[in-house]
Amino acid sequence: MQIFYLALACFLLLNILAGLWRVMQGPTPADRMVSAQLFGTTGVAILLVLAQALEAPYIRNAALLFALLMIMAVLSFVRKSTPKQGQTGDGP
Amino acid sequence: MIFDIISIILCLAGAFFFLGGTVGLLRFPDNYSRLHALTKADNLGLGFIVLGLMFTSSALPEIIKMGLIWLLALVGSSSACYFIGHYIYRLPSQEEE
Numbered sequence: 001m002q003i004f005y006l007a008l009a010c011f012l013l014l015n016i017l018a019g020l021w022r023v024m025q026g027p028t029p030a031d032r033m034v035s036a037q038l039f040g041t042t043g044v045a046i047l048l049v050l051a052q053a054l055e056a057p058y059i060r061n062a063a064l065l066f067a068l069l070m071i072m073a074v075l076s077f078v079r080k081s082t083p084k085q086g087q088t089g090d091g092p
Numbered sequence: 093m094i095f096d097i098i099s100i101i102l103c104l105a106g107a108f109f110f111l112g113g114t115v116g117l118l119r120f121p122d123n124y125s126r127l128h129a130l131t132k133a134d135n136l137g138l139g140f141i142v143l144g145l146m147f148t149s150s151a152l153p154e155i156i157k158m159g160l161i162w163l164l165a166l167v168g169s170s171s172a173c174y175f176i177g178h179y180i181y182r183l184p185s186q187e188e189e
Contacts, residue, residue, distance in 0.1 A: 001096055001148065008103055008141075015114040022117050022126075030180045034127055037172055038117055041134040042110060044165050045141050048158060049103075052145050057154065064161050071168035078175045 005053035012046045033077050040070025099147040106140030109133050123180045131173035135166055 019042075022035040043066045051059035116129025142162040146155045 001099075004100060004103070008107060011107055012110060015110050018114050019117060028123065028180075028183075030123055030176055030183070031126065033176055034123075034130055035117060037169065037176075038113065038130055038134060041130075041138055041165060041169055044161065045106070045110065045138050048142060048145055048161065052148065060154075060157055060161065064164065067161055067165040067168055070165075071172050074172035074175055078179050081179065 002053050005049050009046050009049045009053065012042050012049070016042050016046075029077075029081070033074060036073060037070060040066055040073070044070075095147045099144040102140050102144030102147070106137040106144060109137030109140060113137065124177065127173055127177055127180070131169055135169050138162060138165055 016039055019035045019038045022038075023032050026032045026035065044063045047059050047063035047066060051057060051063070110133070113130050113133035116133060117126050120126045120129055139162055142158050145158060149155050149158070
């Protein structure tokens with residue numbers, strides 16, 4: 001069972017490595033942020049699987065933090081790049 | 093033993109959905125379709141994996157904690173999908189003007 005969980009974690013890690021190609025290639029910054037979101041979700045899954053495989057419950061706290069930081073990163077990206085659009089967009 | 097088999101099946105289903113999300117991210121031609129592939133498929137895969145891990149977990153607080161982590165990831169990911177979609181939606185309309 002432990003072997004299966006570790007293999008699953010390795011497979012999810014390969015998914016993250018494949019997502020890195022989109023980070024390098026991505027035409028727009030939004031694409032890069034989307035793949036950052038992939039890293040967040042897959043990272044949560046990896047940490048949960050590792051916490052079960054290694055029987056280390058404290059790793060779940062790191063997974064909780066990943067889920068929280070993913071939305072923080074996206075929010076800061078959107079907040080940082082929106083005002084430029086807002087000035088020339090639908091201003092009052 | 094039966095719980096192990098159920099857990100393996102559910103985790104494999106989750107891995108399949110994660111694979112689908114990654115392939116969608118790499119292969120889809122459009123911003124919106126990439127966003128669509130990622131946010132839905134990945135959260136479903138995470139849900140399957142959490143469900144699979146719940147079957148082999150022994151303590152009740154661990155099960156509840158994993159479920160709450162999945163709910164937080166679900167809420168965060170769907171709202172992040174909305175924010176990025178809104179950002180992309182406003183970007184080309186400005187370039188056209």
